[in-house]
Amino acid sequence: MTVLNIAVAGASGRMGRMLIEAILNADDLQLAGALDTPTSPSIGTDAGLFLGKATGVLIESDLARGLAKADVLIDFTRPEGTLKHLEYCAAHGVKVVIGTTGFEPEGKAAIAAYAEKTAIMAAPNMSVGVNVTMKLLEMAAKNFSHGYDIEIIEAHHRFKVDAPSGTALKMGEVIADALGKKLDDVAVYAREGVTGERDPSSIGFATVRGGDIIGDHTVLFAGIGERIEISHKSSSRVSYAMGSLRAARYLADKETGLYDMQDVLGFK
Structure with missing residues (x-):
């Protein structure tokens, strides 16, 4: 079985922690990176600390370290942070699942442009x-x-x-x-x-x-x-997390392109 290496942005937030827990419980996925802002008190701590688990993955603010082993980044942060992460991912062949909302038209255009360099699944709701x-x-x-x-x-x-x-x-x-x-x-x-x-x-x-x-x-x-x-x-963010993992799996064999959950679910 091929294991997909996943990094999580906003790792110490509510959604980030839900994603980390879901990844750790999935047989075909591996937590490969965790990102947060430089001011986060969680920087340098184990990404599984909130669960009482040692994952060996530290929460990083440096993109090169946090994404060094990642196949896919899952990002539920803020538009400015997501676009910064996406720029790096597009340049280094990391695929991206975007659950961030609130993008202005310029941000949406940037996502479409980055999709010419890497595979992106973007949706306002992953459920x-x-x-x-x-x-x-x-x-x-x-x-x-x-x-x-x-x-x-x-x-x-x-x-x-x-x-x-x-x-x-x-x-x-x-x-x-x-x-x-x-x-x-x-x-x-x-x-x-x-x-x-x-x-x-x-x-x-x-x-x-x-x-x-x-x-x-x-x-x-x-x-x-x-x-x-x-x-x-x-009633829980679990549905968002599980949908995000399904989206990450969908991107596994994609090199470039912009997709949404309708693609993932086969509705198109």
Whole structure:
């Protein structure tokens, strides 16, 4: 059995630790590197310390040391950090799974450019359940294209720094594409005061931030006499971690190219 060597960015964060634990429990994967910011108190400690395990992999801030043995880097950090990591990976043949959200158009363009040099799987949500939900939304949008108002409601923990969530935006894009529209042309991100009647062609967004909510997303198709709600609710980051490992395995035989979870799940 071929073992895939995985490095994790943001190794001392909530998602980083979940990824490390999942990798250590996988027979076909090996933890080969762990990265964090230079100011992290975890720098120089064993990446498995939080589990009481000695992995022999130290958390590094230096990319050359942290990625020296890696086949794939899994990155759930911030856009500026991810792009820095990606530049190094593209230059040194390391494949990348990107779960980071909040990229500006320039950042998305940079990811596409780096994909000409290495294989990249980028998705706003790695959960298999969420990505199956995306497919359901595509089907629903095509059947509820007339007479139904579409609203996307998302909720996350108090520490999330971007809004709407990357997953909510992706849901909007999937729905807009199914309707033959561009999300930028129909999205409504805020309502306040006297707004007038709802534009039936719009896709509305509502954002909730509070407590320790992992991630809830509901798409409401509201018609006259009925409404349909398609929801996904995360109770743990385990689903994100397991989806990320599935994405890393998908990249194993890819040299270059930009992929998403729809590719990984065979929906394309």
